[in-house]
Amino acid sequence: MKKTLLSLLFLTLLFSCQEKSPLQVDGEAELRIVAVWNNSAVDSIKNFVPLANSEMILVSEYGIRTEYTDESGILYLKNIPSSVYQISARGKHPLDVTILLVGNSNDLEVLSGMQIMDTIFTKPISSNGISINEIYAGGPVNSIFFFYDQFIELFNSSNEVKYLDGMQIFRVSGTDNSTKDPGDDWDDDGDIDGVTYAFKFPGRSGEKNYPFEPQTFIAIAQDAIDHSATVGTSIDLSNVDWEFVNQFNAVDFDNPKVPNLNSFRLDKTSDFMISLTSDIIILASGVDTVWEDGIDIETILDGVEYQSSNSSRKTLDDRIDRGWIQSPPKYNGESMQRREKGIDTNDGTLDWKVLHKPTPGWQ
Incomplete structure (x- = not known):
């Protein structure tokens, strides 16, 4: 009887020391990013509007992923793996195709189960050399x-x-x-x-x-x-x-x-x-x-x-x-x-x- 009790106690301790099953599965995060640009004619008055069909570049330990915003300037992604992301929004200026609008979101930490919303404010970039x-x-x-x-x-x-x-x-x-x-x-x-x-x-x-x-x-x-x-x-x-x-x-x-x-x-x-x-x-x-x-x-x-x-x-x-x-x-x-x-x-x-x-x- 004593041996049986000791065996049960040993098994209880063994299983209690094992790693517990994760409560969240990696890759269950959701990400919603809005890309916008300022179309106001006066710098002191900001009028941010969506940047439709802009290229969204996501860089993480898993490599580089390219997606695009919809007509409302929104990128919605599900099942994102946990990582720290650098995200860049890039799109042609709606009023001047020779100008590129670029904005970044740096060091965005994504963990499993999170629902993340962020806005990227783009600015005009031009090259002259x-x-x-x-x-x-x-x-x-x-x-x-x-x-x-x-x-x-x-x-x-x-x-x-x-x-x-x-x-x-x-x-x-x-x-x-x-x-x-x-x-x-x-x-x-x-x-x-x-x-x-x-x-x-x-x-x-x-x-x-x-x-x-x-x-x-x-x-x-x-x-x-x-x-x-x-x-x-x-x-x-x-x-x-x-x-x-x-x-x-x-x-x-x-x-x-x-x-x-x-x-x-x-x-x-x-x-x-x-x-x-x-x-x-x-x-x-x-x-x-x-x-x-x-x-x-x-x-x-x-x-x-x-x-x-x-x-x-x-x-x-x-x-x-x-x-x-x-x-x-x-x-x-x-x-x-x-x-x-x-x-x-x-x-x-x-x-x-x-x-x-x-x-x-x-x-």
Whole structure:
């Protein structure tokens, strides 16, 4: 009898120590977001109206999710998993399609069972300069590890002619073999360190020999060749606007019909090859011509970081960009492009998307 009582007591204690069943199931939260914009003509009088059919980008530990508001400017989602969300609302200005309306809701904590309501107030964003608009790095679908059809695309979003003379494009992937990361300001002296490759357009900053027409693209190829002749799934870059050529490498391909960006890092003979899935690209004005001590932040026109995983650690200085792009897998023919051409809110996570195929020189 004593043994029976002890056995029952043991079983009671055992089950009482087990983890209790959850009262709520993860993924039962509801989210209702209203996107609005101010259509008042006088700043002192606010008249917020719904932003219909706006793109809503939700970023969390689970990745990036894109939805759209309805005609009333409302996004309603059910069964949302628990996480901390960054939500961006983006839509064309109803009265001027050249203006983008953007608003964010940061660090919105969603827990299971919650019913959350929030309003995102959007503001007009316009771009008036040169920015990096597309990066194709991962290579086409192939089984021979071919990735030589890489290119970078720029866009002049202004309404005036810009000039490319002396502008620089950098690959930033180096470290100082300690705790410093590429794209960081290693010495806290106002520059970006870790330059791997340094190429530039002809001429010097301030000269006006190489115009960049307003509202146009230029594509810059690693090699200006019809790569589809080598790999059928690749692309024809023989007619791009510019080509990277390292003049210190006697065998680097040079299409005589395409003008060159040349290297100004004398100790490197490599072409401008970038990582297939993780790298940093910097576009600078060319005013700072000494790369060895870093690129002065005040001369940087644009900077983009892409990483292969949403858990990767960001290394590019936040003064250049607060986010980063999750790149597509290598050798699958996909590219990375701004959601809206030329629009740069300094948050690559929200500004960029993955394209199913590259579009050099157009969008």
